[in-house]
Amino acid sequence: MRYLPKSPDERKKMLAEIGAKSIDDLFAIIPEEYRLTGDLNVPRQHAESEIIDYFRAAGDMNATGYTSFLGAGAYRHYRPVVIDALVQRGEFLTSYTPYQAEITQGTLQAIFEFQSMIAELTGMDVANASMYDGSTGAAEAVMMAVRVTGRHKAVAARTVHPEYREVLATYAKHQGIENIPFGYDRETGRVDLAALDAAITSETAAVLVQSPNFFGVVEDIPAIAAIAHAKGALLIVSIAEAVSLGTVRPPVEADIVTMEAQSFGVALSYGGPFCGVIAAKEQYLRQMPGRLVGQTVDGNGYRGFVLTLATREQHIRREKATSNICTNQALVALMATIFLTVYGKEGIRELAEHNMAKASYAAKTLSAAPGAKLLFDKAPRFHEFVLKTDEAPAVWNKRLMNSNIVGGIDLSRWYPEMEHATLWCATEVMTRENIDKAASVLAAAPVEA
């Protein structure tokens, strides 16, 4: 086996040193009736070339070469080449959580830079070293708000990503957190402020909203914050499209921001690994979940970095920890850090502007197709939009699919009231040619029976 660095003779020599007659002696403690006598029924040993052939075939089977208008919490952005060149350095790739600070300063400083960039972007005081993803980050943020306020109810906007809300429901259920949904304005696609106000009580720990929301609409965060804070609830803002922070005002009125950073240079990879992160006001620091890297000095007074405030964490506090999280998404956070360094202060704004321009053009062009209408057209949007069509989404999308175009996602899957409505996304990698092509397919093809 090519990964195993021992010759048969070396194995014999080692057994002799241990004083064992055969390798079986070392497994003698396992009751005999449970020991496997034959091979596991898994595929035979494969050569490296065969492994590559297998996964290439899988990639081909997945079908490449489609133009996609899919977004909804996973976004296709250009990934600068330097990202993979750097994260594949063995020193980053094959090191562990930086418990031994003296020989993990590389990871620690990079995470400190990540925390700093996220805090800058979100307008929060502090950010952690990452969470699993945006969905679990949102659930952990609600749990954090419960600890901070001592209250046990949460209200979540229906315009938060439906799968985030499902994850929140799973987490909340067993901690006695009552999780109450509230609706949106059918004209604007924004949070219904009156419904929000009615949903909050003196027992409400947190208000969870997303901006840009699941329909791509930017929420009125100052107005939402005023309503939440008037009743003593914390405001949690979830951001599923991190690139939006290039042009969209950061939610500075929020108490906690939870973000999915996949858009910062992380491959779609059929849904993961992505990179969640929680940022917050400084006063809530000690209730934050996850790892934190802090600056300190060494014995000679030189600047260095360490994992800090570990007394919040499971390996110290066990059942009293702020979360059970242990592993985070360090390498993915590194991708985001490199991405943000590549684009920088000006680039992130320019990138966000390109996204808005493409989506603006796509919304205008596609909504001009026969039987199509742009919903929520008066509200501020980032790079997603909702089309309402005379035909069923399945029929529309089939026509596009025949031209190798994947159309918008059918919203009735999560919103029964949104019949014949689809959610579309155009990022900077979408071309005018492909938008025009989609429009011409929709304009030209006859309606199928």
Added chain:
Amino acid sequence: MTSDASPSINGAARVTTGKVRPHQTQNESLVFEKSSPGKRGYKLPPLDVPAIDIKALLGSAAREMPAALPELSEIEIIRHFTRLSTWNYAIDLGMYPLGSCTMKYNPRVNEFVARIEGLADAHPYRPDSLAQGALEVIDLLQRCLIEITGMDAITLQPAAGAHGEFTGILLVRAWHESNGNARRKIIIPDSAHGTNPATAAICGYTVENLKSNADGGIDLDALERQVDDETAALMLTNPSTLGVFENQIHKIADILHAKGALLYMDGANMNALVGKVRPGDFGVDVMHLNLHKTFSTPHGGGGPGSGPVACKAFLEPFLPTPVLVRREIEVNSPAPESWETVGDDQPAPLFRAPVAEPNSAEDPRKEHVTLCWDYDRPKSVGRVRAFYGNTGMFIRALAYILANGPDGLRQTTEDAVLNANYIRAKLEDLYELPYKTPSMHEVVFSDKRQAALGVKTGDIAKRLIDYGFHPYTVSFPLIVHGALMIEPTESESLEELDLFISAMRSIAKEVEESPDLVKSAPHSTRVSRLDEVQAARKPILRWRG
């Protein structure tokens, strides 16, 4: 680079040494301190659609102040992160014997295949018909892991080990609830990982500690007394965190099952068992795996991981939504050939790819779905994560299983156990072995003899750094006072093991002859011991310009 840094910050003294110093000790500022306005590391293509007016579109929601991100050119970005990387120790540099963490070789082909375009670029909401390749990979990995664990069903959705624990205990809870009583408590041995009690707590259970017996194992009498009608499950790590196999495992399972409680296994130490014994055969009802431990996906400085949960058939209805199912719809072409039927002598692919050209009008993928996600799961515990889990990690883990095959997986386990026992045999004369029970894949010593001379496990660990090794796991498990928890994995050659053993023996001698040398280690690193107290007392968690 700032030259006016305060004395407490890496500053002028180091900068002046310039190129004389190797990269490992070279000064490298924070990326923000290397920024100058107007530098660019990117270039966007010309906009092919009409430009927009941000303010007009967003109104008061437009960003006024840009975020203070650094501005650097590409070469500076490459150098910055490359220099930072050289400050890390890594498996690629040498032995990394962190107990419980299974720091094994991360094969490079795993990285290569995870980046194949059709897999890396796949959007999670693309129609199932256009995701058949990803689904085949997920399906094959699921079947392999079910076979390896001896369980009946699996979910790959959890993002890490602790997330897997959470999912597993939710299954336990849902099953008890379906029987009319969720029960109140989870029993956890005092040798367990900290994630176990933290998980039980967030699943709404009371944690009850189970004291280990004189051998560091489960005390059957104590367990018998403790398990009652309110016990939902025992969370057991097997082999235990002492690296010892619970050979009374079937009796443990019987005690639990007799009271209607379940046996949860923390699979963190599965690297000691693969191909030799299967948890499903010895009474485990539900368990998690760490693909980033046993199945070679890289730790990446702390993640991403992946924590699949395997269970017995009676827990299957409760698995998180969605689950992968194979459905034959409008089958015009033969069903994919399963890999079980492919013999050694046949170079056939593991599954049959579609015959038609990908983009032809007759493309069968547009009509014919064989694998799809099932969302209609009324008894499910719900979702634990958006989408389907860390698919990029599934690809890597499957590549590892394919590279090994059944014989390679078994040999891997045998070598991991051989290595740990070799270290034990070569060090037990100098380091106290608190439990004499046979070791599996890791060995736990205590610092009893060295502590008598004023040197603790943490000091010995730091001194190992000077010898070119990453430290072992320090002060864990908690049941061993001053623990040195050493897990070499199968990836170490005899030569590397002998170097490690010689380093440990040399340090034991230093403890006797010059303890201060050990207590002030490390001496060879870019920074010396860092002030953790100051870091926690006045936290500085971000750069401020």
